[in-house]
Amino acid sequence: MIKKIVLLAAALTAGLGLIGCSHQSQQKASPGGKVLKIGFLYVGPKDDFGYNQSHAEGAAEIAQLPNVKIVEQENVPETVDVEKAMEGMIVQDGVSVIFATSFGYWDHVLKVALKYPNVKFFHCGGLYQADKDPPNVYSYFGYIEEGQYLNGIAAGYASKTGKLGFIAAKPIPQVLENINAFTLGARSVNPKATTTVVFTGGWSMPTQEANAANSLIDKGIDVITMHVDSPKVIVQTCEQRGVFVAGYHADQSSLAPKEYLTGAIWNWGAVYKTIVADIQAGKDPSHFIRGGMKDGFVKMAPFGPGVSATAKTKIESVLGKMMKGEFVIFKGPLKDNTGKVVIPAGTSEVQTDPVLEKMNYLVQGVIGSTGM
Amino acid sequence: MNLSTSNSAVGAIFIALLGGAIKTSTPYLFVSLGETLTEKAGRVNLGLEGTLMMGAVTGFGASLFSGNPFVGVLAAGGAGLLMGALHAWLCSFRRVSSIAVGIALMIFGTGLAFYLGKPLIQPQAPHLPAIDLGFWTTNPALKEALQINVLFIAGVVLAPLLAWFLASTRWGLILRLCGENVEAARAKGIQPERVRLLATAAGGFLAGIGGSFLSLYYPGTWTEGLSTGQGLLAVALVIFSRWNPLLCLVTSLLFGALGSLGAALQAAGLSQGFYLFGTVPALMALGLMILTSGKKRGVSGRPAELSVHT
Numbered sequence: 001m002i003k004k005i006v007l008l009a010a011a012l013t014a015g016l017g018l019i020g021c022s023h024q025s026q027q028k029a030s031p032g033g034k035v036l037k038i039g040f041l042y043v044g045p046k047d048d049f050g051y052n053q054s055h056a057e058g059a060a061e062i063a064q065l066p067n068v069k070i071v072e073q074e075n076v077p078e079t080v081d082v083e084k085a086m087e088g089m090i091v092q093d094g095v096s097v098i099f100a101t102s103f104g105y106w107d108h109v110l111k112v113a114l115k116y117p118n119v120k121f122f123h124c125g126g127l128y129q130a131d132k133d134p135p136n137v138y139s140y141f142g143y144i145e146e147g148q149y150l151n152g153i154a155a156g157y158a159s160k161t162g163k164l165g166f167i168a169a170k171p172i173p174q175v176l177e178n179i180n181a182f183t184l185g186a187r188s189v190n191p192k193a194t195t196t197v198v199f200t201g202g203w204s205m206p207t208q209e210a211n212a213a214n215s216l217i218d219k220g221i222d223v224i225t226m227h228v229d230s231p232k233v234i235v236q237t238c239e240q241r242g243v244f245v246a247g248y249h250a251d252q253s254s255l256a257p258k259e260y261l262t263g264a265i266w267n268w269g270a271v272y273k274t275i276v277a278d279i280q281a282g283k284d285p286s287h288f289i290r291g292g293m294k295d296g297f298v299k300m301a302p303f304g305p306g307v308s309a310t311a312k313t314k315i316e317s318v319l320g321k322m323m324k325g326e327f328v329i330f331k332g333p334l335k336d337n338t339g340k341v342v343i344p345a346g347t348s349e350v351q352t353d354p355v356l357e358k359m360n361y362l363v364q365g366v367i368g369s370t371g372m
Numbered sequence: 373m374n375l376s377t378s379n380s381a382v383g384a385i386f387i388a389l390l391g392g393a394i395k396t397s398t399p400y401l402f403v404s405l406g407e408t409l410t411e412k413a414g415r416v417n418l419g420l421e422g423t424l425m426m427g428a429v430t431g432f433g434a435s436l437f438s439g440n441p442f443v444g445v446l447a448a449g450g451a452g453l454l455m456g457a458l459h460a461w462l463c464s465f466r467r468v469s470s471i472a473v474g475i476a477l478m479i480f481g482t483g484l485a486f487y488l489g490k491p492l493i494q495p496q497a498p499h500l501p502a503i504d505l506g507f508w509t510t511n512p513a514l515k516e517a518l519q520i521n522v523l524f525i526a527g528v529v530l531a532p533l534l535a536w537f538l539a540s541t542r543w544g545l546i547l548r549l550c551g552e553n554v555e556a557a558r559a560k561g562i563q564p565e566r567v568r569l570l571a572t573a574a575g576g577f578l579a580g581i582g583g584s585f586l587s588l589y590y591p592g593t594w595t596e597g598l599s600t601g602q603g604l605l606a607v608a609l610v611i612f613s614r615w616n617p618l619l620c621l622v623t624s625l626l627f628g629a630l631g632s633l634g635a636a637l638q639a640a641g642l643s644q645g646f647y648l649f650g651t652v653p654a655l656m657a658l659g660l661m662i663l664t665s666g667k668k669r670g671v672s673g674r675p676a677e678l679s680v681h682t
Contacts, residue, residue: 045596047493075486075596165639198638201650204597207396210590211632214395215388215639218513233591236496241516255496368643 036097036280038062039089040072041082043102043229044204050230050249051203051266055101055124057250058268062276071095078104086112090119097279098122099272103172113137120285122275125174127357128287140271140289141174142297143351144248145181146322147264148225149329150300150315151246152185154261155223156193157311158244159186164195165216167226167234169203171370173359175227178264180363181329182225182246187365189314196221197368203229213237223261235260244306251301262315263301270296292351293322336361337368381640384513388639391517392632393625394524395590399424399599400624401527402582403606405534406575408615410456412538413571414551414564414677415463418474420579421603422481423455427583429485429492432594435584436497444497445523445584452580453573455481460572464565478603492594500589523585527621530578534617547571551675579603605653612660614673623660627653 038059046056056072063070071093076085082105089095099122100109106126113121113134121137128139155164164186168175179197186193196219198212205228213234216224225246226234232255238245239256247253247263271289278285291297300319303312321327328350332343342361343349349356362368403420410417417423427448435444455477462473503525506518538544549557550564550571557564586602587594609627613619634649 045490045493048595049494196639196641197643198635199643199646201634201647202597202600204595205600206591206593206595206598207586207600207631208635210592211388211392211396211635212639214391214516215384215632215635218388218391218516219384219639221639230595230597232595233593236593237591367641368638369646371643371646 035067035069036276037069037071037093037095038097038099038276039086039093039095040070040099041076041085041089041101041105042072042074043076043078043104044074046072046074048204048230049232049235049252049255050228052101052229054250054266055099055268058266058270058272059099061269062272065273065276067280068276076102076105078102078108080108083108083112086121087115090116096120097276100124103174109137110134120279122289127354130287133287135287138275138285138287138289140275142266142271142295143290143292144264144266144298145174145177145329146292146327146351147298147300148178148248149181149185150319151225151248151262151264152182152187153189153315153318154303154307154311155182155225155244155246156186156189157308157314158261158306159190159193159223161220161222162190162193163219163221164193165213165221165224166195166197166366166368167209167212167216167224167228168197168199169205169228170201171199173357176359176362176370177356178227178248179366179368180359180361183363183365184329189311193365195366195368197362197366199368199371200228206230206233209233210237214241217241217243247301253301253304257304259306260301260304261306262303265299265301267296267299290352293319294325330356335364337364337366339364381642385636385640387511387513387517388632388636389629391513392636393629394517394520395628396631397624397628398521398524398527398585398589399582399602400606400609400627401531401621402523402585403579403603404609404613404620404624405527405530405617406452406456406578406582407607407610408575408613408617408620409534409538409547409578410568410572410575411610411678412551412615412675413547413568414554414675415460415568415572416470416474416607416678417456417459417477417572417575418471418604418607419455419459419477419481420575420607421599421601422478422485423452423576423579424481424583424586424599424603425485426451426455426481427580428587428598429489429583429594430580431584432492432497432587433488435588436492436495439498441498441500441588444588445500445581448580448584449577450580452576452578452583454576455580456573456576457569459576460565460569463572464569486596489594489596493596496593497588499592500585502589521585521589523581523589527624531617531621538617548675551677554677579606582606605657608657611674612657612664614664615675616673626656630656 040059042052044052097120101124103125109123125141126139183195200208223244235252235255246261253260328348331348333345334343430451431444431448434447435441463470502519506515550567554564630653
């Protein structure tokens with residue numbers, strides 16, 4: 001009897017252990033100097049051709065810096081699990097800086113930060129409010145919708161039907177910003193273009209993503225882009241069925257050599273290096289770290305064969321304006337897809353305007369609803 | 373919306389549901405057929421979600437290294453067979469709860485699959501081929517929906533075969549006897565534990581093959597989010613199907629179609645309340661449960677030896 005209980009317990013712990021712990025650390029130390037220990041938490045596997053890979057690549061870049069040691073944990077759910085994982089890193093590994101890279105970690109970060117005032121918590125995507133959030137919490141994010149606007153231009157030129165598709169996880173403000181920027185980019189070169197949105201309901205739902213791509217293609221949509229954690233399945237489905245695809249998060253061109261147009265990709269290495277340099281120099285980083293193309297936070301993937309010379313020229317000219325900080329994506333007059341004016345004529349919501357991070361509408365030209 | 377566009381929208385949704393039924397039902401079908409076999413012998417294996425994931429990762433790895441997707445399918449079946457045999461072996465000890473073993477193996481299988489699958493997330497393995505049954509139509513959507521995978525066909529053939537095996541063969545009778553009355557089986561000189569071992573291993577074999585469909589055909593990749601609980605839902609499908617392999621085929625097709633409803637409706641421009649579309653399969657499951665069971669009828673078709681304490 002006892003033997004069997006031990007057996008069962010062993011099977012259970014082995015299984016749980018394998019799911020939870022892919023706890024790895026990398027270190028590069030140089031003599032002298034104090035070693036800065038940094039913890040990274042990812043919501044999915046760190047080589048997912050997508051969001052988590054983009055962060056892990058950034059982490060790998062700072063692991064190369066002198067006097068930096070990183071600790072990583074993958075597949076950390078956006079539940080109380082992330083609090084345990086963060087506390088484990090602080091107590092057992094002695095990290096003094098944490099990068100919580102998933103949007104849904106926000107409330108948990110705020111909770112744990114109160115308990116460990118000497119640890120700096122950097123959260124990706126949260127909207128930091130100085131008057132109510134703890135002083136050891138920092139929020140960072142990039143204006144990747146600039147990349148989605150450029151994706152939209154590429155899509156607007158490449159599409160024969162003028163019907164574009166967007167496969168998205170959930171209608172949160174950052175996703176809506178991307179859908180809207182993509183649509184505005186496409187309509188800047190083809191005013192009749194429409195974007196049909198399919199929400200899958202989760203950040204990583206491979207079967208639903210494949211269903212969404214096939215359903216969109218069946219409706220005559222001939223360019224697809226996405227905002228899900230791992231675009232791999234969507235990109236592969238597009239290549240297989242012969243419709244163009246604009247990528248997201250990381251460079252997926254190797255998955256679709258024929259159909260990949262370009263992609264909006266993160267450049268977290270640059271962001272993480274600046275933050276680490278500030279901390280090592282004893283400076284307190286900004287609590288609200290944001291940047292776009294101009295600041296090197298985001299960049300575009302190389303052009304695929306489906307991008308025409310005209311499209312390239314147009315994209316490069318808009319990108320040039322973005323690099324100078326002269327380009328505004330969201331400006332009035334702008335209507336949502338129910339006909340309501342969301343930005344009045346004469347108003348420009350520049351990229352740094354925090355009001356954009358509260359976006360709750362889909363612009364004219366988008367077929368879909370925010371689900372309320 | 374005028375009549376012709378609304379007709380085409382309905383047509384498109386219908387084609388999407390048909391495609392979804394054919395494309396996404398196969399894992400449900402294999403897992404539920406496997407579980408039917410196991411439960412008919414009087415044992416419940418709740419760990420098939422873990423077996424499905426082990427099958428998916430083994431199938432993907434074997435296809436990648438051998439270059440032949442069918443080697444992948446066989447390897448996936450083999451991994452499932454081992455998982456099933458492990459379940460049966462653990463349950464063969466006295467006073468071990470098969471439910472607890474099943475849950476432990478579900479977590480163990482998923483975790484082991486994640487661990488073994490770490491180096492397999494990036495590479496691309498050769499896919500299983502599809503048979504073009506849409507050659508007669510020029511409608512590209514219908515043509516795509518009728519790209520039929522060989523495993524789907526195998527599953528469709530397997531369902532009546534399994535029904536015949538259970539109903540009309542000597543081995544099927546022995547298996548059912550172990551599920552209905554273990555004392556009678558012993559009196560006949562049958563060793564129920566051995567029969568259950570074989571039935572659980574065979575059930576695992578089928579569930580493993582179901583997993584290889586996920587990684588080698590649709591969606592056709594290895595990722596840790598590959599299964600969204602198909603292995604668990606398939607165990608429930610066995611109950612709706614009243615332990616009848618032919619009904620397993622029907623319910624698998626139904627749940628495959630319902631799972632693609634959300635994407636199909638949104639692609640057709642019907643997006644209000646899309647959160648609800650995702651709950652349709654679960655609502656359907658609840659509805660079927662309520663409709664098909666009642667105080668008087670109980671759960672008909674249930675093998676008598678199936679109880680939570682053995």
